[in-house]
Amino acid sequence: MQIIISNSSKEPIYEQITNQIKSSILAGDLQEGTALPSIRQLAKDLQISVITTKRAYEELEKADFIYSIVGKGSFVAEQNLEVIREKKLKVIEEQLSAVITNSREIGLSLDELQQLLKILYEE
Amino acid sequence: MFNLIRRDVILQKRLLLTFIPFIAFFIIMDAHPALTFLVASIFMPINAFAYDEKAETNILLNSLPYTRKEVIASRYLGAIVYMVSAIGVTSLAFFVFNKPFAITDIAIASGLFLVFSALTFPLFYIFKRGYVSPVVLFSFLFLALIRKPVVSFISEHLTVINNFVASLSITTLYAGAAVVIMTFYAVSWGITTIIYQRKVF
Amino acid sequence: MENVIELKNVTKKFKGFSIKNIDLQVKQGFITGFIGANGAGKSTMIKMMMNLLKPETGEVKIFGLDYKTHEKAIKERIGFVYDGNVFFEGMNLKDIKRIVGPAYKHWDDDLFYQYVEQFELPLNKAMKTFSKGMQMKASLAIALSHHAELIIMDEPTAGLDPIFRRELLDILQELMIDGSRTIFFSTHVTTDLNRIADYIALIQSGELVFNQSIHDIAENYALVKGGTELLDRDTEKDFVHVHRGPTGFEALTDNVKAVKDTFGDTVFIERASLEDIMYYLKGGLQYV
Numbered sequence: 001m002q003i004i005i006s007n008s009s010k011e012p013i014y015e016q017i018t019n020q021i022k023s024s025i026l027a028g029d030l031q032e033g034t035a036l037p038s039i040r041q042l043a044k045d046l047q048i049s050v051i052t053t054k055r056a057y058e059e060l061e062k063a064d065f066i067y068s069i070v071g072k073g074s075f076v077a078e079q080n081l082e083v084i085r086e087k088k089l090k091v092i093e094e095q096l097s098a099v100i101t102n103s104r105e106i107g108l109s110l111d112e113l114q115q116l117l118k119i120l121y122e123e
Numbered sequence: 124m125f126n127l128i129r130r131d132v133i134l135q136k137r138l139l140l141t142f143i144p145f146i147a148f149f150i151i152m153d154a155h156p157a158l159t160f161l162v163a164s165i166f167m168p169i170n171a172f173a174y175d176e177k178a179e180t181n182i183l184l185n186s187l188p189y190t191r192k193e194v195i196a197s198r199y200l201g202a203i204v205y206m207v208s209a210i211g212v213t214s215l216a217f218f219v220f221n222k223p224f225a226i227t228d229i230a231i232a233s234g235l236f237l238v239f240s241a242l243t244f245p246l247f248y249i250f251k252r253g254y255v256s257p258v259v260l261f262s263f264l265f266l267a268l269i270r271k272p273v274v275s276f277i278s279e280h281l282t283v284i285n286n287f288v289a290s291l292s293i294t295t296l297y298a299g300a301a302v303v304i305m306t307f308y309a310v311s312w313g314i315t316t317i318i319y320q321r322k323v324f
Numbered sequence: 325m326e327n328v329i330e331l332k333n334v335t336k337k338f339k340g341f342s343i344k345n346i347d348l349q350v351k352q353g354f355i356t357g358f359i360g361a362n363g364a365g366k367s368t369m370i371k372m373m374m375n376l377l378k379p380e381t382g383e384v385k386i387f388g389l390d391y392k393t394h395e396k397a398i399k400e401r402i403g404f405v406y407d408g409n410v411f412f413e414g415m416n417l418k419d420i421k422r423i424v425g426p427a428y429k430h431w432d433d434d435l436f437y438q439y440v441e442q443f444e445l446p447l448n449k450a451m452k453t454f455s456k457g458m459q460m461k462a463s464l465a466i467a468l469s470h471h472a473e474l475i476i477m478d479e480p481t482a483g484l485d486p487i488f489r490r491e492l493l494d495i496l497q498e499l500m501i502d503g504s505r506t507i508f509f510s511t512h513v514t515t516d517l518n519r520i521a522d523y524i525a526l527i528q529s530g531e532l533v534f535n536q537s538i539h540d541i542a543e544n545y546a547l548v549k550g551g552t553e554l555l556d557r558d559t560e561k562d563f564v565h566v567h568r569g570p571t572g573f574e575a576l577t578d579n580v581k582a583v584k585d586t587f588g589d590t591v592f593i594e595r596a597s598l599e600d601i602m603y604y605l606k607g608g609l610q611y612v
Binding site for chain 3: 126129130133134174179180182183185186187188189190323324
Binding site for chain 3: 014
């Protein structure tokens with residue numbers, strides 16, 4: 001499992017961890033049932049405090065991405081990928097609508113917008 | 124407790140190498156056997172205080188699982204243990220050099236040693252580091268100065284006591300002295316423990 | 325959650341300085357960093373935790389036990405590292421081990437030699453020939469070799485070069501993998517703490533300002549910057565300290581939420597570093 005932490009990021013460290021684990025799970029890199037490193041091991045490996053990894057795992061648990069068994073550790077939970085995909089799509093739709101609204105305000109044409117999207121997507 | 128007493132041997136092992144030549148020197152110079160025994164007994168405890176005087180040592184000892192009572196007890200019991208061993212080694216040295224000595228020499232030396240220890244040990248814990256040696260030196264000079272008047276005072280006024288002491292048998296005299304000295308030592312032990320328990324490091 | 329160290333209403337007066345009514349709990353299984361300016365009372369507090377100093381009022385409990393009745397049992401379970409060498413400086417590590425080792429029931433010779441090897445310490449050289457970093461490593465090796473549950477350190481990183489400071493922090497993190505251990509250490513180098521501390525206790529002129537998790541600190545404290553015309557008696561009440569300059573104000577708040585409600589988007593709110601917090605609190609505890 002790869003996690004990269006930026007100390008200069010505005011995003012709190014625990015959020016960086018939860019986001020990266022989430023994307024690994026959604027991308028299928030972390031399969032259902034995979035054991036995650038223990039809170040203390042991960043803290044040591046990332047050279048951060050225990051309480052930070054603890055919080056990251058707690059957030060992941062709350063969002064049902066992982067589950068923990070006392071004495072055994074934390075595991076990747078079963079993901080209903082369809083539902084998650086749907087949720088994500090909805091978020092993307094909302095964000096795109098905002099993009100379109102902004103584009104209209106400054107008179108950006110669909111072609112220009114598509115071109116911009118293409119450049120950014122391929123970056 | 125044993126470990127606390129033993130630490131002096133580890134701390135002073137290099138210094139202990141000089142112990143035998145030191146004693147041999149006294150024996151060869153034909154110093155009074157009682158004096159030789161006394162010097163031999165004082166050797167270790169006095170050197171031990173060179174370490175104990177340091178604040179760091181006290182911080183260390185009191186951070187380890189020892190109580191303050193034990194630290195002081197190790198000092199007082201250790202002094203007796205080292206005195207007995209020093210006397211043993213010194214007696215052996217006397218045999219080796221084929222010089223005579225009497226049991227009374229040992230008795231006098233150990234008596235004096237215990238009195239000396241009882242007097243000086245509390246001082247090491249009352250005064251701050253670096254002040255003890257001057258204090259001991261000053262007390263010694265002070266005692267030397269008042270010795271004459273005190274002795275003459277005693278000989279003038281206390282003939283009664285003198286007569287009383289003279290009337291006692293040797294055994295009673297020694298036994299009495301032993302009890303007095305041991306009591307003195309125990310009182311000193313108690314006082315030092317109280318001082319040490321109030322100390323701040 | 326169990327508190328390993330518990331101070332209740334502890335007071336100690338000295339000439340010109342005193343520790344005032346301190347209540348402090350240190351949680352098991354975490355690293356608590358103890359910060360404060362030089363002379364704020366950090367060493368005094370640590371000495372009280374080690375029973376080298378007795379408080380005038382209040383109580384000190386370690387592992388839930390009292391020093392009066394359980395002094396030996398408590399110290400048996402503590403590993404200590406002080407600022408500066410407390411071991412006999414003329415002695416080598418082997419002899420020091422011979423003196424210190426037997427004091428503990430759970431002294432582990434193998435573990436000790438393992439640390440000696442890991443830290444590359446010479447066994448037969450006198451302690452006084454060691455560099456500051458090596459002395460620190462030696463103290464640490466001794467502190468860690470009796471399976472202590474609580475490790476108390478007074479300024480362990482003072483005078484160490486950055487490379488060794490990092491090494492030390494790695495060692496401490498390694499220790500924390502065993503979840504029952506607790507580490508409490510004082511420092512005035514706050515960058516050491518940003519990385520590994522779970523809780524931060526801040527002391528200022530003998531008073532405990534706070535003892536919070538790093539998340540709570542990040543959520544409660546912030547630097548606020550804006551134009552001075554925004555300030556008045558009401559808007560200032562959520563600031564711990566305000567610095568007014570010709571180009572605007574800069575203030576520290578311990579209540580980010582209230583500041584957001586009051587000022588909205590008219591000010592910049594930035595994350596306050598521990599150094600920022602210490603600096604702004606230095607002016608005193610009184611709310612401006």
